[in-house]
Amino acid sequence: MSDKKIIKKSWAEPFKIKVVEPIKMTTKKEREKAAKEAGYNTFLLKSEDVYIDLLTDSGTNAMSDYQWAGMMLGDEAYAGSRNFYHLESKVAEYYGMPYFVPTHQGRAAEHIISQILIKQGDYVPGNMYFTTTRLHQELAGATFVDVIIDEAHVPEIEHPFKGNIDLKKLDKLVKEVGASKIAYISMAGPVNMAGGQPFSMKNLQEVFEFAKKHKIRLWMDATRAVENAYFIKLREKGYSKKTIREILFEMMGYFEGIWVSAKKDLMVNIGGILATKDKYVFEEARNMVVVYEGLHTYGGLAGRDMEAMARGIEEMVDFDTIHARIGQVEYFGQKLEEYGIPIVKPIGGHAVFLDAKKFLPHIPQDNFPAQTLATEIYINSGVRSMERGIVSAGRDPKTGNHHYPKLELVRLTLPRRVYTQAHIDVAVESIAEVFENRDSIKGLRMVYEPKYLRFFQARFEKLK
Numbered sequence: 001m002s003d004k005k006i007i008k009k010s011w012a013e014p015f016k017i018k019v020v021e022p023i024k025m026t027t028k029k030e031r032e033k034a035a036k037e038a039g040y041n042t043f044l045l046k047s048e049d050v051y052i053d054l055l056t057d058s059g060t061n062a063m064s065d066y067q068w069a070g071m072m073l074g075d076e077a078y079a080g081s082r083n084f085y086h087l088e089s090k091v092a093e094y095y096g097m098p099y100f101v102p103t104h105q106g107r108a109a110e111h112i113i114s115q116i117l118i119k120q121g122d123y124v125p126g127n128m129y130f131t132t133t134r135l136h137q138e139l140a141g142a143t144f145v146d147v148i149i150d151e152a153h154v155p156e157i158e159h160p161f162k163g164n165i166d167l168k169k170l171d172k173l174v175k176e177v178g179a180s181k182i183a184y185i186s187m188a189g190p191v192n193m194a195g196g197q198p199f200s201m202k203n204l205q206e207v208f209e210f211a212k213k214h215k216i217r218l219w220m221d222a223t224r225a226v227e228n229a230y231f232i233k234l235r236e237k238g239y240s241k242k243t244i245r246e247i248l249f250e251m252m253g254y255f256e257g258i259w260v261s262a263k264k265d266l267m268v269n270i271g272g273i274l275a276t277k278d279k280y281v282f283e284e285a286r287n288m289v290v291v292y293e294g295l296h297t298y299g300g301l302a303g304r305d306m307e308a309m310a311r312g313i314e315e316m317v318d319f320d321t322i323h324a325r326i327g328q329v330e331y332f333g334q335k336l337e338e339y340g341i342p343i344v345k346p347i348g349g350h351a352v353f354l355d356a357k358k359f360l361p362h363i364p365q366d367n368f369p370a371q372t373l374a375t376e377i378y379i380n381s382g383v384r385s386m387e388r389g390i391v392s393a394g395r396d397p398k399t400g401n402h403h404y405p406k407l408e409l410v411r412l413t414l415p416r417r418v419y420t421q422a423h424i425d426v427a428v429e430s431i432a433e434v435f436e437n438r439d440s441i442k443g444l445r446m447v448y449e450p451k452y453l454r455f456f457q458a459r460f461e462k463l464k
């Protein structure tokens with residue numbers, strides 16, 4: 001008998017693998033060629049040339065057998081599909097929003113809600129910008145104002161709720177421009193661009209009271225609301241015994257409406273939600289969806305897609321499912337830390353974010369340190385990540401100058417239910433090797449820049 005003491009602290013996924021998809025292994029030489037052809041932009045790589053794809057968790061999730069079975073029950077009627085009514089009932093049951101419009105993905109819902117609620121010259125305060133969200137707010141004529149707490153901009157500060165809104169900043173804006181100029185407060189959680197950081201229920205309650213007092217609408221980008229609910233359960237006093245479903249429902253109680261990219265929490269490959277308690281906003285949205293998406297009972301989706309979403313809603317609030325998802329992200333982050341690799345703390349919900357400013361301190365922001373790091377990691381091992389720094393931040397629409405974000409990050413995002421611990425170990429070792437050789441890495445120069453959301457299509461050349 002071994003005298004090794006048994007400590008039961010490991011957990012494993014609450015599912016097993018039924019279908020597998022082979023992935024291609026490439027050589028370093030092949031990857032160097034592929035990276036060059038892609039203009040050193042990981043968004044422009046062919047998926048075929050990627051070994052472990054941590055570009056995004058958006059639409060890259062593995063659906064369950066329950067969801068796949070639902071796909072066979074798609075009612076592809078042009079009008080009044082039964083899957084629409086099923087999905088509508090789940091949105092009401094779990095998000096507490098009685099009025100619902102499906103959209104083909106999250107940004108379509110952002111487009112519609114921005115056009116409805118924003119007048120030219122309005123302001124939209126939010127807890128840090130998100131790329132597509134801010135763009136649609138600006139296209140509708142608003143100025144986005146970041147009112148997140150200062151801690152969110154400092155990668156090494158450990159704060160349990162770095163996604164919180166700073167009420168003093170919000171109050172200052174309202175005093176400056178007047179409440180009537182605020183189209184709505186745009187709250188998201190966990191905050192993607194801050195490193196997947198949640199807001200607390202207490203902060204939400206305070207924002208709600210503030211909004212009520214000033215008669216300002218309060219809307220949420222609820223794309224990862226379940227992940228935010230998980231962090232509230234773990235970190236906030238009074239919530240440890242509540243279920244994820246209860247916390248989600250309580251959270252939703254404070255919002256007038258939500259938009260959701262179903263490609264995240266709902267574990268599907270495509271889909272979006274616009275849902276509200278306001279009948280007037282709903283009627284406008286239902287009318288607009290016909291112009292831009294499709295009839296209001298399919299919104300650019302197939303019936304089968306809506307069925308997968310409805311079933312995804314049921315699965316997303318399961319504690320073991322969300323625990324395994326966030327637990328895998330945590331495992332990834334902890335392993336990187338063991339190598340002394342600088343990451344955003346605390347480790348976020350959907351991704352680990354490398355602090356590229358610390359990783360490559362010799363590369364100035366004008367030479368795109370995070371873009372460079374994402375490229376080097378791909379070339380090293382075929383692991384694909386994405387830039388979340390100056391390229392993603394884009395330009396100020398008024399001055400045309402780069403936005404210079406404080407954070408220069410590389411995001412390594414885990415799709416839900418897709419990769420194993422062994423994949424994570426391989427990714428960690430590859431990043432550690434790049435870290436070891438970091439002094440020899442040079443920056444990039446942008447040679448092509450599209451007008452909107454440039455990070456998707458910009459092209460670069462290596463500095464000599």
Ligand SMILES: *Cc1c(COP(=O)(O)O)cnc(C)c1O
Pocket residue numbers: 058105106107108130132133188192221223224260261262263264271272
């Ligand atoms: C992905 C995402 C969106 C946009 O949704 P799409 O489905 O990609 O159009 C909006 N907000 C957040 C927080 C997201 O992560």
